[in-house]
Amino acid sequence: MKKYLIVSGDSFTDKDFRSSCYPDMDVSWPKWPDILAKKLDMKLINLAKAGSGNGYIYNTLLDCIQLVPKDEIGYVIAGWSQCQRGDYQELGHTTGVLGGLKSTQAERDNFHANMKDSWGGQDIYKPTEMGEYAVDKRNWHQDRIDPRGNLPYWVRRTLRHYVGLQMLCENYNIPYMQCQMIDMYKDYIDGMMPTEEEVAFQGKDLYADRQTYPGDAKADEQLIMKIIMSYDGHIDTSRVIGWPLTRTLGGFPINRGVMGWNQIEEEPYVIDENDNHPNAAGHELIAEYIYDWMG
């Protein structure tokens, strides 16, 4: 029986990714989770949602892992995002987000049985229904910048999620990997640029219209280095690709470390200079890298 590869992340992982600057572009190429699942001969549960932050990523994995029988989980991967994003849920009185978390064991068993039937024999390149069952993305909302707290806190909050995922997977003896899919804090501390959509359709300039970091960037970056390093020895770094996460400390986020630090000029792995999401070749490269890392 094929086991499940469960992934969560942001737009780099979202199976329904659409380019904000090229809404008409066909971006239906297989994403790295699709490719990896095929290589691993696993069924895919992809919970990722474009724009999401690390609260969404952790909580959707937690919800989903509670739902799926543990012996059917082959691997869990978190592709962490920017730490400054804020996630929250508005269920709007529509319960049943976790279709599988039923109140009795019999209900849960029945649910699992039904779900197995509905997933059985699916082509992994076709969208599965699992994500919709496990997590209703529609009731999750994101702020591009969390209105509360400061950058060092958001970094620490993300690192707490790293620890949380580790404990979750270790507790259930589930193989797992986590990585910073895009840089955790750099985009914010360097001054947030307008979104791709704002540049493409509102005439904003990528550099002239970037925001100013509301703090002492140099001092805060030193503090952030220190916070990240304070987790060395407490996070199982053998399960983290790119630890200690940031180039300044010798680590890397996947998009830069794998696709190249000067993507546009040197590496043909992103859509283009306006949209630096991975193209088909980029997704192949990321999947290959993670697969090789898994050994």
Next chain:
Amino acid sequence: MKKLLLVSGDSFADPQFRSSSHPEMDVSWPKWPELMAKKLDMKLINLGRSGAGNEYISSSLQDVIVRLDDKSQIGLVVAGWSQCFRHDYQEISWHGAMEKTSWQKKSLEHIAKKGKIVWKGEWSEDWYVDGDKETYNGGDMAKSKTIHDRMDANSIKKSAGATGWECLRVNTHGDIEGWVRKSLRTYMNFQLMCERYDIPYLHTQMIPMYIDYMRGLMPTEQEVALGATRENDSMLPSQVPEEELQKIILEYEGIMDPHKFVGWPISRFIGGYPLNLEVLGVWPDTGINEYVISEMDNHPNKEGNQLIADHLLEQYEEIFNS
């Protein structure tokens, strides 16, 4: 060496608790964590903080637990969960981080030896402020400091990075169902952490998770003391049927360990209870009694704190010593 009793919670656990309604009142009676520690003959680390929400409670415990290399030092962890609609966040400054340095020094050296530091060499001296050198083992930077050398709760909080927390009384983002779900995930996270490290633990809904919000949040005790009235200054009641929240809680039936969650499944309508209402006997339909401070302030008084400690100790004995 005595084992550690690690506690976090809101005002019900706060060792520095002051009554907002009666600011002049002497409320220095022993709180339930202190009473438990004495009975269990453990050293108490009490991270409880008035006004705190569940993210603070969970994070403050995680911050300390993950940094303890020898988890067997912990005799018991107790989380006294609060209202789900509170919102916690941190404003972290250099001050708290520098305090953390001394506890982390061994780790920093370890990282440096592995050659990961490419911070242009600035880190080696610059990252230790003078205060660290003066306070760290009397200047002996080579000697490792343990949590037993830092029994002051404020010092431990700073060491673990659990400082600079702020709390909003009502989260400005999300809705009551989302907050209930968020809290339940937080409780799961706590359970998973303790199970992973094989740490004895108890947790409980110390005060009602959502009732106060559902019925229209009243002004705070402080606001009432300053002239606000419950009749005129309360929020409107929520339109969400309480049954929907109970359904969400019941989704975690079979996932949450009901023996170690005292009062599970939280709501009396589905067979559980918030600890303060059950133990102090102050259900909304029964009114106050001799175990709370006053009609204006329903925090436990000296006898109330003893009742809470006794109830939790009873559960502890039943689970861990039977």
